[in-house]
Amino acid sequence: MAHGSSLVFNELRLKDELCDAVIRVQNEDFHIHRIILSGCSEYFRSLFTRWSHPADQAYQINQVSPEIMRVIVEFAYMGSEEVNQQNVEELYIACDFFKVTGLMDACLRFMREHLSKENCIDIWQLTETFICPTLNVDAFHFILLHFTEVCASSEFLKLSVQQLLELIETDQLLVRDERTVFEAVLRWIDHLPAERTTYISQILPKVRLALMTPKYFLANVRTNKMLLCDTECQNTVKTAETLLDDGIVSLPGIYHPLARPRLPSSIIFAIGGRVKTGFTVATNAIEAYDICTDIWVKITSTEEAPRSQQGAVFLNGSVYCVGGHYELQVFSSVRRFDLATHTWHHVAPMKTRRCCVGITTLNGLIYAIGGYDGQSRISTAECYDPGTDQWKKITSMHERRSHASCTAFLGKLYICGGFSGENFLSSAEYYSPETNQWTLIAPMSTSRCGLGVVALEEHIYAVGGNNEDTYMSSVEAYNPLTNTWQSVTPMLSRRKGFGVAVVDGRLFAIGGFDGFTVISSVELYDPVIDHWLPASSMRIPRSDLSCCVISGLTNMADFAAPRYSNYDPPSGYTDLPI
Structure with a gap:
């Protein structure tokens, strides 16, 4: 819509002139022109043409708040993208529901540009539910690169066990010390111990225990009461201790899942x-x-x-x-x-x-x-x-x-x-x-x-x-x-x-x-x-x-040395073809 026409139609909307429908959200009414909303939203086009009677003029919308509907209506008329930190996630969900693709793209751009240690987990989870592969990958890599800070946040505790495993099992997880991963796991479990303790035998093998210092391992892993109570965990701990005793100074030691170095920062x-x-x-x-x-x-x-x-x-x-x-x-x-x-x-x-x-x-x-x-x-x-x-x-x-x-x-x-x-x-x-x-x-x-x-x-x-x-x-x-x-x-x-x-x-x-x-x-x-x-x-x-x-x-x-997650290093590893 040309800018001049946008101004005219928006002025008519604000004066409630030539409007042919009302969108009612909670106790607030939005007087609109059906043709304008149909132009930016597949949902409203279907609502006005196929899902309602032509004589209908009022439409009750329960999926969003009045504040979000106001942003969508103003985008439809003026193309304005009123996206901010406070409304972006709710607005993105609403745009996905109403199929307002232009404003949804603006939300995605905003979230990508404003990825932070405070919101990266929320965005990662959001883009898994409301599928957006590129931003989902961006958020995932952001978490990996800033794991030390992210794992200390309250958002980290909201991860599902599958999401936690996906993070800690990847070589790209950036930590200077593997104990950061171990302590993050313990913190995650301690948040809901009755529910999450049952996952410990599944999680522990994903921690590179043999990359810890022997002093830290002996003081914090081998003597951990939760691990002592689980037979599978004890087997994992014993394997890691063997690798530590050997010093993992030669391959194939570093290819073992418990000893494989993560990628460097x-x-x-x-x-x-x-x-x-x-x-x-x-x-x-x-x-x-x-x-x-x-x-x-x-x-x-x-x-x-x-x-x-x-x-x-x-x-x-x-x-x-x-x-x-x-x-x-x-x-x-x-x-x-x-x-x-x-x-x-x-x-x-x-x-x-x-x-x-x-x-x-x-x-x-x-x-x-x-x-x-x-x-x-x-x-x-x-x-x-x-x-x-x-x-x-x-x-x-x-x-x-x-x-x-x-x-x-x-x-x-x-x-x-x-x-x-x-x-x-x-x-x-x-x-x-x-x-x-x-x-x-x-x-x-x-x-x-x-x-x-x-x-x-x-x-x-x-x-x-x-x-x-x-x-x-x-x-x-x-x-x-x-x-x-x-x-x-x-x-x-x-x-x-x-x-x-x-x-x-x-x-x-x-x-x-x-x-x-x-x-x-x-x-x-x-x-x-x-x-x-x-x-x-x-x-x-x-x-x-x-x-x-x-x-x-x-x-x-x-650009890093090859990692082999299947504990099957190639022969002649000193002359790996790159």
């Missing part, structure tokens, strides 16, 4: 690099590190050409690979890997060719800082807006830097070290997007080229690298509040040109060159204990690679 991508020293040995290899299994997975795409010394970042469900070089060519091109569709796309190139470039994200933008343009080390910087697919220049740094590293922290971009073309640099500076200015900060204690820089907890860490004298394993941490650096425990290995990433509050150093050879080794730093520990090595030794961390995807399983 974040996965590290290691992209490209050099498999040997020199210009002609770049690779297109991409590996993904699953922190929950300590396994690297090969996900190389044959569509991509080999490239090293590029930058890589994760933003809005895609990995962006920026610049880099192959043989003697330095690139300005940018490629976007869509993680949902596994497809590569070219996006707008940078204004300047850059390899050995600092790359990071801040406030939804990608920043490319410094680097080498094929002729000289550069101080220029630019930022990319995915919304407009455009790069724009920002203020240049104080120093020309290639082989530096950068990170975002508290609304600013920090870049440290590098090589100016003449000197190895110890200097560091930060960029403020608000002022478009760079500010020098206290220099590092030593010059570092090919280092890694990441923000972790309340500090910025500068890791490894080399200078004119040596390849380094040393690490120092910068405190922005005091503008000071302090040394922390060095890495286990010397390395430059390596990848760095932060996952679950720990810093990973990946691959690189140790002064003698290209390496595949990986180690992680825990700032709580100020200690480095070894992790599984990459399958391919390489330096000058790029790393980024992906998270929040509904298809994380595509």
Whole structure:
């Protein structure tokens, strides 16, 4: 209906002129034109044409409240979508009943945009009853990703046993500690113990008991009175205890349903690099590190050409690979890997060719800082807006830097070290997007080229690298509040040109060159204990690679180590085809 006509018909309705029917809801009457409601609702069209006598003028409606009927009538006349947190669920149910598809779609959009820890279970249950597969899946994944907070809500206690089982048996359930799942189950049962205790033997095998710490298991699982009273539960507990005693350090242990790791919340991508020293040995290899299994997975795409010394970042469900070089060519091109569709796309190139470039994200933008343009080390910087697919220049740094590293922290971009073309640099500076200015900060204690820089907890860490004298394993941490650096425990290995990433509050150093050879080794730093520990090595030794961390995807399983729910791991699991 044209907007002008809408205004006219609505004005006639409000004045009760030319109206030919009355919709009566409780004690409130809505004077309407049958042709208008018939135009937006299959239900009212049938009511007026097939389910009533032509002489009828008043229709009693008992399925909704007056407030909801008012919203439906105003939508029919004006197309107005008066959807809010208070009425959306009741309105959606009414629109489903009356077949007001346009307003029902508005309700679905609103619920999808406003999914929260407080309403996700209600929406999940609602879209199961009033079938809407896409929103139902969205709500389900939202619960999985925010399970720790959701399971503490009162809404969690409303789950049916079938819904609870569906949640806790999936590998995609995101919890840092399996005891969160166990305690959520106990809380759910304790809400209605007389009714729900009977389900415990059905629920317990879905909890990954063998992923708990032995201390917690002994204190809270093996001695639980409810479990002690159930023979099936005791068998489950004994099996889990055996797996814990074995340490589940080798497969097929981790494929057992009680020990199978859930999918990680974040996965590290290691992209490209050099498999040997020199210009002609770049690779297109991409590996993904699953922190929950300590396994690297090969996900190389044959569509991509080999490239090293590029930058890589994760933003809005895609990995962006920026610049880099192959043989003697330095690139300005940018490629976007869509993680949902596994497809590569070219996006707008940078204004300047850059390899050995600092790359990071801040406030939804990608920043490319410094680097080498094929002729000289550069101080220029630019930022990319995915919304407009455009790069724009920002203020240049104080120093020309290639082989530096950068990170975002508290609304600013920090870049440290590098090589100016003449000197190895110890200097560091930060960029403020608000002022478009760079500010020098206290220099590092030593010059570092090919280092890694990441923000972790309340500090910025500068890791490894080399200078004119040596390849380094040393690490120092910068405190922005005091503008000071302090040394922390060095890495286990010397390395430059390596990848760095932060996952679950720990810093990973990946691959690189140790002064003698290209390496595949990986180690992680825990700032709580100020200690480095070894992790599984990459399958391919390489330096000058790029790393980024992906998270929040509904298809994380595509990039994680395979999970086998039937306790039947394949032979040759160490070389799984991906």
